[in-house]
Amino acid sequence: MSNFLRLKLTLIVGSISILTLIPLFESNFNAPVTMHRWKQLDWDDFQGFVKPFTGWGAGISSDIFIEFDSIQGKFSAYAAMNNQSSWKRIEAMDSKYTLNHEQYHFNITEYHARKLNQLIKKKNLSNESEVNSELYALRSELRKMQVKYDTESDHSLKRAFQRMWEYKIDSMLNETEDYPLFQENGNIEVFFPDKPQVLLFSLEDEKFTGHILEKYDALFWIIDMNFSSTDTSAIESFAASTLAENGLSDILVYRDLLKENVIFDSKSKDTLKNEIVVDKWFLGNNTTYWLRNRHPIGEENEEIYKRMGDQFFNSFKVLEE
Amino acid sequence: MEDYFLTRFQRKTRIELQRIVDNQEHFQPEAVLAATKLLNKKLSEQALPILDEAAYPTRDEKLKVDRLSLSLDYRPFFRTLSYRELLTSISIALFGLAIIGIINYYSDERFFKDVHSIWRGHTILFVFLANHIIYRYEHKRSNNFLGRSINDLFLLVSLMLLAISYKFIIGGTYDFRIGNGVLGIIILVSVITMSIFSFEIGLGLLKMLLKKIRCQIF
Numbered sequence: 001m002s003n004f005l006r007l008k009l010t011l012i013v014g015s016i017s018i019l020t021l022i023p024l025f026e027s028n029f030n031a032p033v034t035m036h037r038w039k040q041l042d043w044d045d046f047q048g049f050v051k052p053f054t055g056w057g058a059g060i061s062s063d064i065f066i067e068f069d070s071i072q073g074k075f076s077a078y079a080a081m082n083n084q085s086s087w088k089r090i091e092a093m094d095s096k097y098t099l100n101h102e103q104y105h106f107n108i109t110e111y112h113a114r115k116l117n118q119l120i121k122k123k124n125l126s127n128e129s130e131v132n133s134e135l136y137a138l139r140s141e142l143r144k145m146q147v148k149y150d151t152e153s154d155h156s157l158k159r160a161f162q163r164m165w166e167y168k169i170d171s172m173l174n175e176t177e178d179y180p181l182f183q184e185n186g187n188i189e190v191f192f193p194d195k196p197q198v199l200l201f202s203l204e205d206e207k208f209t210g211h212i213l214e215k216y217d218a219l220f221w222i223i224d225m226n227f228s229s230t231d232t233s234a235i236e237s238f239a240a241s242t243l244a245e246n247g248l249s250d251i252l253v254y255r256d257l258l259k260e261n262v263i264f265d266s267k268s269k270d271t272l273k274n275e276i277v278v279d280k281w282f283l284g285n286n287t288t289y290w291l292r293n294r295h296p297i298g299e300e301n302e303e304i305y306k307r308m309g310d311q312f313f314n315s316f317k318v319l320e321e
Numbered sequence: 322m323e324d325y326f327l328t329r330f331q332r333k334t335r336i337e338l339q340r341i342v343d344n345q346e347h348f349q350p351e352a353v354l355a356a357t358k359l360l361n362k363k364l365s366e367q368a369l370p371i372l373d374e375a376a377y378p379t380r381d382e383k384l385k386v387d388r389l390s391l392s393l394d395y396r397p398f399f400r401t402l403s404y405r406e407l408l409t410s411i412s413i414a415l416f417g418l419a420i421i422g423i424i425n426y427y428s429d430e431r432f433f434k435d436v437h438s439i440w441r442g443h444t445i446l447f448v449f450l451a452n453h454i455i456y457r458y459e460h461k462r463s464n465n466f467l468g469r470s471i472n473d474l475f476l477l478v479s480l481m482l483l484a485i486s487y488k489f490i491i492g493g494t495y496d497f498r499i500g501n502g503v504l505g506i507i508i509l510v511s512v513i514t515m516s517i518f519s520f521e522i523g524l525g526l527l528k529m530l531l532k533k534i535r536c537q538i539f
Contacts, residue, residue, distance in 0.1 A: 002346065004405070004455065004458070004459050005408070007412075007455075008408050008409060008411075008412040009412075011412040011413070011415065011416045012411065012412045012415055014416075014419070015412075015415035015416045015418065015419035016415065016419075018419040018422060018423065019415070019418060019419050019422055019487060022422050022423070022426050023491045025426075026426075051426070051427075053427075054427075054430060055430055055431050055432075056429070056430070059429075150429060151434075151435075155429075
């Protein structure tokens with residue numbers, strides 16, 4: 001056998017082996033697959049074969065699928081993850097942070113599945129090829145967003161960017177959610193990217209109610225202060241002393257930059273928790289609202305967290321009575 | 322032993338003897354030596370050039386067409402065309418697909434981050450170049466412009482067919498449609514032909530450069 005023939009046969013056998021092994025690795029050697037619909041994931045959902053020589057802790061395979069309800073005669077889309085193509089390394093199993101990164105990949109898929117459902121509804125699509133055409137377009141968009149998420153967060157290694165993406169994805173997923181706030185006098189609107197908890201807050205023996213969201217290494221709250229006043233100097237003095245009493249330092253009060261119904265605006269530091277605290281007091285119809293955003297100190301990440309806080313503050317609206 | 326071959330090859334024609342000399346790796350050295358002697362003898366008797374003029378142009382013509390390696394003579398390529406070219410195309414196409422498969426599989430890894438598309442492009446370029454390199458070493462002569470272009474077409478068709486078959490085997494879908502009917506096909510064929518010719522003009526320049534530095538590899 002000539003050397004060239006030997007070389008060519010070696011190339012053919014070697015290449016076919018590689019081309020066979022790749023799909024086998026990806027499907028965990030054709031193990032039975034369970035497709036998990038969108039949910040909160042845990043590590044047991046990752047059953048796949050660990051990618052050889054990988055530098056990452058885990059990988060998720062999720063996609064959008066179409067189903068047809070023959071009774072209603074309607075198409076609908078759903079997001080699902082393939083448990084045999086999703087894998088984790090044993091070392092990663094202690095990390096909730098890594099699992100959270102993968103969860104948000106799944107959330108991106110869910111967002112696009114919802115988007116497709118909206119399109120089906122809006123365009124009243126009842127033909128399979130029309131639905132598939134929209135699906136292909138959305139899949140391309142989905143892939144781009146997944147890559148962008150991984151690139152910007154560096155596969156979750158850049159913590160601040162990871163948190164920014166979580167905020168962004170939650171905001172997109174919950175865009176249409178309407179969380180009821182202050183039901184008794186519900187005449188304001190403020191955007192929380194995820195469902196806030198009810199907050200009971202005490203100040204000088206007085207109790208106040210509000211809503212709080214602690215997520216993305218940040219805190220967002222809104223408290224109803226149960227008073228209405230336009231005496232900005234008195235409010236400033238009260239608010240600043242409250243901040244100081246709560247152990248905050250380097251309190252900066254912005255008087256000249258007050259906008260619309262903002263009656264107090266400050267930025268301070270919590271040196272104990274190493275956090276920046278931004279407070280804004282807004283004038284409502286019959287009361288005053290205290291909005292707060294806390295986030296970690298860090299020059300590089302300051303802008304990212306500031307953007308989240310600004311979005312929270314800017315979303316505050318007083319509704320017409 | 323050489324005498325034995327001299328006797329045995331006595332009745333062979335000039336072309337048959339030339340074929341033995343051209344494909345000497347398949348013959349015993351004594352047979353090649355005998356064929357060369359007989360060939361030289363026949364040539365001195367007939368005062369004819371060693372090779373077919375059409376297949377191998379005269380020195381002046383050769384200089385003209387080889388300046389950019391742009392010879393359009395199809396005969397040298399088809400004269401030696403055999404299963405070897407087909408096997409080269411299939412093996413190199415499979416090798417290219419395997420490399421691209423690995424690149425895709427590891428495309429989200431740190432070492433391929435941002436550059437996996439460039440790697441894919443380089444792999445395609447490499448397989449087309451490797452096709453010509455193997456041709457040169459296997460045939461012990463360099464392929465001309467048209468020969469290289471036809472070889473490229475073989476490889477391209479092999480790549481496409483193997484990629485489609487692979488997708489089909491692993492259960493994927495391959496959505497390949499040509500719009501506008503016959504016009505679409507004509508446009509596609511023109512684009513492919515132009516791309517191959519442009520690529521080969523580039524390679525012709527590279528070949529000329531490599532010749533100048535005495536490092537011709539294809």
